[in-house]
Every structure is written in C-alpha cells, then in structure tokens.
Ligand SMILES: [Zn+2]
C-alpha cells in the first residue's frame with residue numbers, strides 16, 4: 453500500500469510503502485510508528501493502520517499543481533495557436549483528472565492511502581467530523597448540529 457504521510461515528531465511529509473505488521477520510519481529524524489497488521493488490506497482501509505482511527509474520507513489523488521501548470525501553458529500559447537492550445541490542454545487536464553482514482557485519507561493523522569478504494573461510508577471530507585476527531589468536540593455535539601441542519605433544510 454502506497455501512502456503519503458507526515459512525521460508526528462518533525463513534521464516532515466513523505467511517501468512510503470506500508471507493510472502489515474511493519475514499521476513506518478521517518479527518513480529525516482528516524483521516529484518510528486507501528487503499522488497494524490489488521491483492519492486494512494492492499495485495496496481497502498477500514499481502520500487507519502498507523503493511528504487506529506476508523507474514520508476515513510475519500511479524496512481524488514490528483515496533483516493540483518500539475519493541472520494548473522497545464523492550463524497556464526495553454527494560456528501562454530494562445531497567441532500562436534488562436535486559442536486552440538488552451539482548449540487542448542484543458543482537455544488533457546480533464547482527462548488526467550478523470551483517469552485518477554479516489555484515494556482514502558485518515559481524518560485523524562491525515563495519512564493518504566493512495567492504493568485504497570473508498571468503502572461504503574467513506575464519503576467526501578466533512579469538516580465537522582474532522583474537528584471532532586482532531587480537536588475532541590463530542591460526537592453528541594455533531595449529531596445535534598446535523599439534526600438542526602436537517603430541520604432547517606426541510607423548512
Ligand atoms: Zn521525523
């Protein structure tokens with residue numbers, strides 16, 4: 453399983469390949485984190501193998517910078533191509549975006565599981581859930597807010 457994560461100790465973001473029951477070692481400071489052997493497979497993550505959190509969300513594994521660069525290149529070439537370059541590179545950008553699959557991300561430690569497919573219940577990012585898991589707001593609070601939301605959208 454290919455992942456993108458961040459070191460808890462020195463904050464360094466890095467890419468790594470996870471092995472069940474192995475260890476995750478920071479390339480900069482050498483801090484290690486145990487990798488759970490259960491709760492995940494090469495294609496699916498039910499509980500984060502690094503922090504044990506069972507709340508995950510889906511995210512498009514897409515390089516935003518690359519997409520912007522393509523459109524910028526298309527814009528620069530406009531005077532020579534009568535605008536065709538912009539259309540063409542926008543299409544390439546769209547094609548790249550479509551081709552890329554969803555990845556799964558842990559709410560608590562922000563680790564991206566690049567080879568995982570989202571399971572049912574692993575939906576788009578929810579800021580409220582994120583706050584609960586990260587800053588310790590209570591779940592009851594969330595349920596109350598969601599209930600209120602539901603009421604207001606009906607009315
Ligand atoms: Zn580190």
Ligand SMILES: [Zn+2]
Nearest residue numbers: 500503558561
């Ligand atoms: Zn996690």
